[in-house]
Amino acid sequence: MSLNDHWMQRDLAVLWHPCTQMKDHEQLPLVPIKRGEGVWLEDFDGKRYIDAVSSWWVNVFGHANPRINQRIKDQVDQLEHVILAGFSHAPVVELSERLVKLTPAGLDRVFYADNGSSCIEVALKMSFHYWLNVGQPQKKRFVTLSNSYHGETVAAMSVGDVSLFTDTYKALLLDTLKVPSPDCFYRPDGMSWEEHSRTMFAHMEQCLAEHHQEVAAVIVEPLIQGAGGMRMYHPIYLKLLREACDRYGVHLIHDEIAVGFGRTGTMFACEQAGIRPDFLCLSKALTGGYLPLAACLTTDTIYQAFYDDYSTLRAFLHSHSYTGNPLACAAALATLDIFEQDDVIEANKALAARMASATAHLADHAHVAEVRQTGMALAVEMVQDKASKAAYPWQERRGLKVYQHALTRGALLRPLGSVVYFLPPYVITPEQIDFLAEVASEGIDIATRESVSVAVPSGARVDFRDPG
Numbered sequence: 001m002s003l004n005d006h007w008m009q010r011d012l013a014v015l016w017h018p019c020t021q022m023k024d025h026e027q028l029p030l031v032p033i034k035r036g037e038g039v040w041l042e043d044f045d046g047k048r049y050i051d052a053v054s055s056w057w058v059n060v061f062g063h064a065n066p067r068i069n070q071r072i073k074d075q076v077d078q079l080e081h082v083i084l085a086g087f088s089h090a091p092v093v094e095l096s097e098r099l100v101k102l103t104p105a106g107l108d109r110v111f112y113a114d115n116g117s118s119c120i121e122v123a124l125k126m127s128f129h130y131w132l133n134v135g136q137p138q139k140k141r142f143v144t145l146s147n148s149y150h151g152e153t154v155a156a157m158s159v160g161d162v163s164l165f166t167d168t169y170k171a172l173l174l175d176t177l178k179v180p181s182p183d184c185f186y187r188p189d190g191m192s193w194e195e196h197s198r199t200m201f202a203h204m205e206q207c208l209a210e211h212h213q214e215v216a217a218v219i220v221e222p223l224i225q226g227a228g229g230m231r232m233y234h235p236i237y238l239k240l241l242r243e244a245c246d247r248y249g250v251h252l253i254h255d256e257i258a259v260g261f262g263r264t265g266t267m268f269a270c271e272q273a274g275i276r277p278d279f280l281c282l283s284k285a286l287t288g289g290y291l292p293l294a295a296c297l298t299t300d301t302i303y304q305a306f307y308d309d310y311s312t313l314r315a316f317l318h319s320h321s322y323t324g325n326p327l328a329c330a331a332a333l334a335t336l337d338i339f340e341q342d343d344v345i346e347a348n349k350a351l352a353a354r355m356a357s358a359t360a361h362l363a364d365h366a367h368v369a370e371v372r373q374t375g376m377a378l379a380v381e382m383v384q385d386k387a388s389k390a391a392y393p394w395q396e397r398r399g400l401k402v403y404q405h406a407l408t409r410g411a412l413l414r415p416l417g418s419v420v421y422f423l424p425p426y427v428i429t430p431e432q433i434d435f436l437a438e439v440a441s442e443g444i445d446i447a448t449r450e451s452v453s454v455a456v457p458s459g460a461r462v463d464f465r466d467p468g
């Protein structure tokens with residue numbers, strides 16, 4: 001038995017994996033990873049894979065980065081963890097100071113959580129609670145975009161709209177208002193991203209005009225709807241949304257959990273619209289992909305609405321045991337150092353251009369509807385019919401075929417349904433980008449070559465998306 005098989009068998013005897021139909025592993029081998037270095041992951045049999053999806057979009061400076069490793073090692077000898085209520089520590093203070101400095105002016109307070117979903121819960125609760133504290137208890141609904149994803153906890157699912165993740169739990173969810181997304185995939189032929197996103201704003205304007213008195217906040221994934229298939233839109237939408245939120249007295253929550261820290265080409269996506277949200281949610285790349293940590297930044301106005309004598313019960317009594325963990329903060333500080341010292345945002349421009357040139361030919365593929373890109377995120381959408389952009393039935397799991405092919409070639413490319421995407425660590429080389437493009441092209445050829453016959457039960461959902 002190979003070492004991979006040994007670990008796979010032990011794993012499958014006791015683990016229940018995230019976002020996985022475990023029965024798939026009767027056919028699909030699990031890949032046990034022994035070590036990582038830079039963009040590479042290495043399994044127990046010595047096979048290496050380029051991590052093209054940054055291990056669920058978290059890793060920006062490679063696996064086992066010596067600079068981040070050292071900072072964590074230094075911190076672990078000093079202080080591994082301490083309760084953050086009533087106590088504090090140097091890494092959390094330094095990190096908060098740096099985040100306040102780095103983000104748009106006016107985001108002056110940092111509240112920590114320990115993963116993206118719980119950070120969304122913080123923002124939603126804080127917004128609702130703010131309106132309660134200022135005497136507007138009727139403002140308790142949230143507006144969200146179609147095809148959004150904000151995480152897996154119940155309130156985060158409520159503001160999400162990827163049916164694969166939320167439909168089953170409908171009975172548990174909050175009553176939210178959903179507005180059509182500015183997603184440019186469906187723009188009419190010849191229309192620019194800007195024009196389409198601007199046109200789509202009319203739906204949001206109408207929703208806010210009708211409902212603003214009962215709305216606490218609008219929540220968006222700025223510029224890229226990640227789990228919804230890396231669908232993209234123009235910054236003009238965020239600018240118009242900021243203006244409308246101001247006009248209607250509604251908070252704006254930017255979920256930059258996936259897109260923050262350089263992914264869209266600027267440090268934060270909101271910079272491209274020149275705006276400041278009322279809540280900025282950060283996680284994932286915040287620690288370079290090392291440890292779970294999330295930060296919800298907000299304004300002094302919001303903070304002051306909670307600041308009062310204890311007996312008024314206006315405080316935000318929300319906590320997670322690992323809030324502001326010192327090891328995670330140390331990893332985040334090392335990550336911010338690398339951004340600063342290596343001028344990463346500037347250096348990424350050449351890598352983003354290489355991603356574009358290496359994949360440009362795919363736009364001509366008979367089963368590719370679009371190759372789209374925002375900064376360091378590039379997506380290729382496979383379709384059954386190019387002219388109408390008709391999707392493959394989700395049951396055919398075309399993306400899974402690309403995934404399986406990529407594994408044989410030494411790449412971790414995990415599509416979202418029929419969307420193959422690159423979201424690589426920023427330490428990838430131009431040659432490695434070319435290699436990924438080659439593997440993706442081969443995978444797309446294989447996945448779209450044959451007709452696939454799958455039993456589709458009558459009445460099955462057609463708009464579902466398989467995560468690949």
Ligand SMILES: Cc1ncc(COP(=O)(O)O)c(C=O)c1O
Pocket residue numbers: 115116117118120149150151152221226227255256257258259283284
């Ligand atoms: C935009 C966005 N928000 C929130 C989350 C949830 O973060 P986590 O998986 O850390 O709970 C994700 C995760 O992919 C995300 O992409």
